[in-house]
Amino acid sequence: MAGARQAREARDTSILFWSERGEVCCALHAPYPGSDTWIWERWRPMTEAETREWTRTLGSAPRCEICREEE
Numbered sequence: 001m002a003g004a005r006q007a008r009e010a011r012d013t014s015i016l017f018w019s020e021r022g023e024v025c026c027a028l029h030a031p032y033p034g035s036d037t038w039i040w041e042r043w044r045p046m047t048e049a050e051t052r053e054w055t056r057t058l059g060s061a062p063r064c065e066i067c068r069e070e071e
């Protein structure tokens with residue numbers, strides 16, 4: 001979680017997190033690490049293996065839902 005806070009402070013949108021519900025957000029747009037929402041929705045970093053699996057299953061790399069909407 002310390003790493004997640006660092007990524008957020010660096011406004012790093014290349015690091016992805018996801019929740020138990022399958023929502024994907026970058027370090028900037030995910031709930032604040034350690035906040036109630038973060039804990040309740042069980043946010044955690046996406047591992048390399050999970051990123052690969054996502055890409056294989058859905059045919060495109062996972063992206064932050066909020067960054068995608070802003071494009």
Ligand SMILES: [Zn+2]
Nearest residue numbers: 026029064067
């Ligand atoms: Zn984002």
